[in-house]
Amino acid sequence: xxxxxxxxxxxxxxxxxxxxxxxxxxxxxxxxxxxxxxxxxxxxxxxxxxxxxxxxxxxxxxxxxxxxxxxxxxxxxxxxxxxxxxxxxxxxxxxxxxxxxxxxxxxxxxxxxxxxxxxxxxxxxxxxxxxxxxxxxxxxxxxxxxxxxxxxxxxxxxxxxxxxxxxxxxxxxxxxxxxxxxxxxxxxxxxxxxxxxxxxxxxxxxxxxxxxxxxxxxxxxxxxxxxxxxxxxxxxxxxxxxxxxxxxxxxxxxxxxxxxxxxxxxxxxxxxxxxxxxxxxxxxxxx
Amino acid sequence: xxxxxxxxxxxxxxxxxxxxxxxxxxxxxxxxxxxxxxxxxxxxxxxxxxxxxxxxxxxxxxxxxxxxxxxxxxxxxxxxxxxxxxxxxxxxxxxxxxxxxxxxxxxxxxxxxxxxxxxxxxxxxxxxxxxxxxxxxxxxxxxxxxxxxxxxxxxxxxxxxxxxxxxxxxxxxxxxxxxxxxxxxxxxxxxxxxxxxxxxxxxxxxxxxxxxxxxxxxxxxxxxxxxxxxxxxxxxxxxxxxxxxxxxxxxxxxxxxxxxxxxxxxxxxxxxxxxxxxxxxxxxxxx
Numbered sequence: 001x002x003x004x005x006x007x008x009x010x011x012x013x014x015x016x017x018x019x020x021x022x023x024x025x026x027x028x029x030x031x032x033x034x035x036x037x038x039x040x041x042x043x044x045x046x047x048x049x050x051x052x053x054x055x056x057x058x059x060x061x062x063x064x065x066x067x068x069x070x071x072x073x074x075x076x077x078x079x080x081x082x083x084x085x086x087x088x089x090x091x092x093x094x095x096x097x098x099x100x101x102x103x104x105x106x107x108x109x110x111x112x113x114x115x116x117x118x119x120x121x122x123x124x125x126x127x128x129x130x131x132x133x134x135x136x137x138x139x140x141x142x143x144x145x146x147x148x149x150x151x152x153x154x155x156x157x158x159x160x161x162x163x164x165x166x167x168x169x170x171x172x173x174x175x176x177x178x179x180x181x182x183x184x185x186x187x188x189x190x191x192x193x194x195x196x197x198x199x200x201x202x203x204x205x206x207x208x209x210x211x212x213x214x215x216x217x218x219x220x221x222x223x224x225x226x227x228x229x230x231x232x233x234x235x236x237x238x239x240x241x242x243x244x245x246x247x248x249x250x251x252x253x254x255x256x257x258x259x260x261x262x263x264x265x266x267x268x269x270x271x272x273x274x275x276x277x278x279x280x281x282x283x284x285x286x287x
Numbered sequence: 288x289x290x291x292x293x294x295x296x297x298x299x300x301x302x303x304x305x306x307x308x309x310x311x312x313x314x315x316x317x318x319x320x321x322x323x324x325x326x327x328x329x330x331x332x333x334x335x336x337x338x339x340x341x342x343x344x345x346x347x348x349x350x351x352x353x354x355x356x357x358x359x360x361x362x363x364x365x366x367x368x369x370x371x372x373x374x375x376x377x378x379x380x381x382x383x384x385x386x387x388x389x390x391x392x393x394x395x396x397x398x399x400x401x402x403x404x405x406x407x408x409x410x411x412x413x414x415x416x417x418x419x420x421x422x423x424x425x426x427x428x429x430x431x432x433x434x435x436x437x438x439x440x441x442x443x444x445x446x447x448x449x450x451x452x453x454x455x456x457x458x459x460x461x462x463x464x465x466x467x468x469x470x471x472x473x474x475x476x477x478x479x480x481x482x483x484x485x486x487x488x489x490x491x492x493x494x495x496x497x498x499x500x501x502x503x504x505x506x507x508x509x510x511x512x513x514x515x516x517x518x519x520x521x522x523x524x525x526x527x528x529x530x531x532x533x534x535x536x537x538x539x540x541x542x543x544x545x546x547x548x549x550x551x552x553x554x555x556x557x558x559x560x561x562x563x564x565x566x567x568x569x570x571x572x573x574x
Contacts, residue, residue, distance in 0.1 A: 069574070187554040187563075250567070257544035258554065267474040267545060276474075280537070280573035286564060287356070 001105075001135035005207055009129035010082045010107040012211070016218045017080045017109055021066050023226050024078075024113070028070045031233045036116060042070030044078070049272050053085025055102065060085040065275050069282065072120075072233060076113040077278035082106070087132075091265075096201060097134030105131040108139070109218070110262075112279040113225075118245035119232045121145035121152060121194070122252070124279070125221045126262075127214045136203040137214045141221045142179055142196030143228075146241070146248045152228050153194045159224035160197045163216035167209055175199040185255050192255045249281035256280060288392075288422035292494055296416035297369045297394040299498070303505045304367045304396055308353050310513050311365075311400070315357045318520045323403060329357030331365070336559050340372025342389065347372040352562050356569065359407075359520060363400040364565035369393070374419075378552075383488060384421030392418040395426070396505070397549075399566040400512075405532035406519045408432035408439060408481070409539070411566070412508045413549075414501045423490040424501045428508045429466055429483030430515075433528070433535045439515050440481045446511035447484045450503035454496055462486040472542050479542045536568035543567060 021044045028041045044066040053060030063081025084105040087095055092102040108128025115122055127139030143156045157176065164172035179198035184191055197217070204210055256263045256279050266276040308331045316328045331353040340347030350368025371392040374382055379389040395415025402409055414426030430443045444463070451459035466485035471478050484504070491497055543550045543566050553563040 075574075187560050246570070253540060253571075253573075254544060254564075257541060258551065264545065273474050277541075277573060282574060283533070283570070283572050284540075285570050286540075286567035287362075287569060 001131040001207070005135070005211070006105050006107065006129070006131060009211065009214075012215055012218075013080050013082075013107055013109040013127070016215075016222070017064075017066065017078050019222055020078050020111060021068075023222060024068065024073060024076060027226060027229055027233070028068065028072050031072050031230070033117070033234055033236070035236060036071045039071040039116070041072075042068050044068045047274075049275065051081075051083050051085075051272065055086035055088055058085065063272065063275060065278060067278065072116060072229070074114050074116045075282035077111070077275075079110045079275050079278055081108060081272075081275070095130075095132055096136070097132035101133050103132065110275075110278075111221075114249065114281045115229070117233060117235070118146045118237050118241040119235045120229050121149075121232075122249075122281075123221075123225050124193070124196075125218070125225075127217055129211075129214070134203070135207075136201045137210050138200035138202060139214065139217065140175065140179055140196055140198035141217065141225075142183055142193045142198070144193035144248075144252065146245045148194045149232075152231070156224055156228065157195060159220040160217065163213070163220040164197065166216060167213040168204070171199070171213070172197065183255065185251060185259065187258075188251060188254070190251075192252060243285070246283060246285035247287060249284035250286045253280055253284050288418040288494070292422070292498075293392050293394065293416070293418060296498065296501075299502055299505075300367050300369075300394055300396040300414070303502075303509070304351075304353065304365050306509055307365050307398060308355075310509060311355065311360060311363060314513060314516055314520070315355065315359050318359050318517070320404070320521055320523070322523060323358045326358040326403070328359070329355055331355045334561075336562065338368075338370050338372075338559065342373035342375055345372065350559065350562060352565060354565065359403060359516070361401050361403040362569035364398070364562075366397045366562050366565055368395060368559075368562070382417075382419055383423070384419035388420050390419065397562075397566075398508075401536065401568045402516070404520060404522070405433045405524050405528040406522045407516050408436075408519075409536075409568075410508075410512050411480070411483075412505070412512075414505055416498075416501070421490070422494075423488045424497050425487035425489060426501065426504065427462065427466055427483055427485035428504060428512075429470055429480045429485070431480040431535075431539065433532045435481045436519075439518070443511055443515065444482060446507040447504065450500070450507040451484065453503060454500040455491070458486070458500070459484065470542065472538060472546065474545075475538060475541070477538075479539060530572070533570060533572035534574060536571035537573045540567055540571050 046066050048064045050062035051060040061083035066078040068076050086102040087098050092098040110126040113123050122144040125141040129137050161172045175197035179196045182198045333353050335351045337349035338347040348370035353365040355363050373389040374385050374391055379385040397413040400410050409431040412428040416424050448459045462484035466483045469485045
């Protein structure tokens with residue numbers, strides 16, 4: 001990897017963040033619903049944070065959180081970060097290319113949207129570029145409906161498949177299966193969501209192709225998710241459906257706190273707590 | 288340990304369960320409040336479960352959940368269980384006395400009360416007796432107020448100190464410190480609750496004394512917690528206080544899912560999911 005690669009990836013994630021926030025804000029201001037009329041539409045609020053590397057004690061980059069708590073989007077976070085420094089010795093062992101040189105660079109975007117309507121699926125999207133003595137892309141996107149809708153699931157998966165297929169026909173089957181496996185909640189004996197793709201350590205040997213693939217995943221998300229929101233945003237819902245949504249969010253919180261590697265690693269190693277916990281639902285129930 | 292010890296401990300936990308449920312039900316039916324008048328008082332519902340030992344494939348005991356979701360008690364669970372079998376090899380290594388003989392017996396009670404009023408502290412109490420080739424008692428009780436009240440905290444701690452002091456003057460300082468350490472939430476840089484006691488591997492060499500100590504912890508809880516409930520149950524609260532309670536419960540859920548050894552061990556090794564997750568709050572927020 002080169003400094004140009006790092007810079008290009010970071011610039012892309014920032015630009016994708018801007019596009020996602022603009023698109024979500026447009027939906028937030030343009031759509032309403034009888035059940036939402038008492039709630040003001042809101043805009044994203046940005047908050048930046050800086051990081052001190054735990055190992056070097058030096059400046060270690062930072063990030064920017066964009067959060068909107070509004071009418072259509074009950075709570076949505078669009079976080080970007082670009083961080084660098086040295087992995088702690090224990091962690092370095094588990095990271096490719098860091099066994100003998102713990103220095104790293106990581107840049108990425110993370111999106112989690114929890115919607116007011118139980119009929120509009122929640123969503124998660126995260127892509128990142130990581131460089132040690134090796135480098136790779138990782139990430140994915142997964143749909144998290146309370147009531148899975150076959151058309152939504154299919155359209156979401158087709159969008160991701162199209163992004164995958166443009167770069168390698170083996171990608172979609174592999175990364176869809178990885179998503180199903182990763183977002184499984186064993187103690188509930190069920191998946192967290194309706195599916196998507198999950199990939200990591202993605203390095204085909206062609207940086208530009210891999211970068212284009214990760215860009216296409218972001219673009220596919222930016223295209224399909226707003227369509228699914230608009231498809232269901234005007235549908236009325238019942239208090240029973242809202243209740244089911246709050247219980248589903250309990251499952252979502254359980255997954256993130258018990259199993260999600262990013263959450264547990266971040267919280268246990270001094271990451272930015274507010275940015276990490278952005279993923280947790282605004283309201284959840286365990287009856 | 289002898290079969291008489293195991294039987295005596297199990298009988299005690301069952302009897303303590305009956306006393307706690309009766310006391311809580313009396314509060315639930317006798318107290319009300321202008322802000323609660325629309326909610327019906329409720330009674331405990333009991334549900335038993337049986338366990339198949341993962342290693343032996345044989346019957347491995349079971350338990351009984353008692354749950355009340357009511358007016359004063361928004362959600363309270365009083366669970367007892369008596370289980371036996373063989374620890375999985377990996378787990379046996381970490382359990383005293385099970386290194387060379389993985390057979391075990393465990394009996395205990397677990398109580399978690401999440402209250403409607405944000406001015407009435409939530410509470411957690413759990414005591415247990417475990418036998419491998421060694422045997423010991425463990426457990427504790429801790430107060431979980433949204434708004435810590437120095438009088439409540441002091442009265443709660445004095446009750447537990449009295450129970451401790453009757454059996455050993457070293458117990459309270461040691462077990463209070465252990466509680467403070469155990470219920471610390473590092474990523475929030477704060478304690479989960481206002482304090483209490485936590486003990487484990489408690490074996491003084493005098494089984495009857497240790498059993499009496501654990502009984503006294505249960506009795507102290509049964510005496511002091513209802514007093515604290517009655518002290519605050521008639522106080523009106525604001526929507527801001529309720530909101531603070533829901534955020535506090537987010538912290539409570541984070542602790543249980545990220546750090547609590549019982550929860551994570553139980554969920555990851557095929558315990559009774561419903562009984563384990565009884566501890567999670569009925570409603571929580573992450574703003």
